[in-house]
Amino acid sequence: MALKRRYLEDIEKSLKQYSGLNLIVEGNEVSLKGQWSLEQDGIVLQTYDILISIPEDYPVCVPIVYETGGKIPRKMDRHINPSSGDACLFVEDERWEIWPIGASFKEFLDVPLRNFFIYQAYFEVMGHFPQGERSHGIIGKIEYFLEKFNLDSEDTVLNILMTAESPSTQNLLCPCGKSRKLKYCHGPVVHRMKTNINSEIWNKTIFQLKERRFERRSHSIEKRMKIQEDFFNTSPLDIL
Ligand SMILES: [Zn+2]
Numbered sequence: 001m002a003l004k005r006r007y008l009e010d011i012e013k014s015l016k017q018y019s020g021l022n023l024i025v026e027g028n029e030v031s032l033k034g035q036w037s038l039e040q041d042g043i044v045l046q047t048y049d050i051l052i053s054i055p056e057d058y059p060v061c062v063p064i065v066y067e068t069g070g071k072i073p074r075k076m077d078r079h080i081n082p083s084s085g086d087a088c089l090f091v092e093d094e095r096w097e098i099w100p101i102g103a104s105f106k107e108f109l110d111v112p113l114r115n116f117f118i119y120q121a122y123f124e125v126m127g128h129f130p131q132g133e134r135s136h137g138i139i140g141k142i143e144y145f146l147e148k149f150n151l152d153s154e155d156t157v158l159n160i161l162m163t164a165e166s167p168s169t170q171n172l173l174c175p176c177g178k179s180r181k182l183k184y185c186h187g188p189v190v191h192r193m194k195t196n197i198n199s200e201i202w203n204k205t206i207f208q209l210k211e212r213r214f215e216r217r218s219h220s221i222e223k224r225m226k227i228q229e230d231f232f233n234t235s236p237l238d239i240l
């Protein structure tokens with residue numbers, strides 16, 4: 001399956017503003033290669049060699065970006081997947097708010113890609129990302145949900161997601177503890193997110209949150225058992 005013509009044209013159009021990038025079409029494979037410059041007041045702050053690979057099912061799948069000049073270490077805490085070397089541009093659940101399906105390729109370059117390189121350049125100087133930058137992987141997802149729900153407990157987030165799954169629960173009390181029905185509390189935000197987040201990603205996130213809860217609980221059971229064991233291993237005289 002080749003990339004649809006209109007998407008190719010949209011990508012070509014974006015290159016008017018991004019003259020450092022060259023479009024390469026080889027058979028069904030579409031990519032962009034070149035330099036990404038960060039400029040401020042006409043001064044180039046940093047330049048990155050990059051490769052952007054356009055997936056066949058673009059724009060459902062996000063373009064895959066590589067920094068090929070070796071300026072960014074392949075580390076998860078630098079938002080580079082160590083095994084594949086591709087850049088992690090945003091939390092996948094958050095995509096609809098950053099670069100929704102239907103947005104142009106130019107917007108992809110203007111927003112998530114530009115931010116990615118600004119943050120990387122910031123890291124090079126400061127040794128850390130600016131405040132508010134999401135963590136990598138599931139922790140970044142949790143940060144997003146906590147922010148969206150205006151909560152500070154991962155457990156409560158999962159309780160809300162699990163309760164709100166079914167439409168028949170809208171009259172139940174919201175699990176956040178504010179004594180409001182779900183439909184007047186976290187129901188609408190869950191609905192909005194569920195409508196906009198790809199269902200595979202949505203289900204994966206819920207699964208990951210359930211797994212994490214399971215692990216937390218088994219750890220606390222282990223801990224309790226260890227305390228009990230220690231207690232009963234002690235001679236009654238020692239306890240007294
Ligand atoms: Zn990341």
Ligand SMILES: [Zn+2]
Nearest residue numbers: 174176185186
């Ligand atoms: Zn609520």
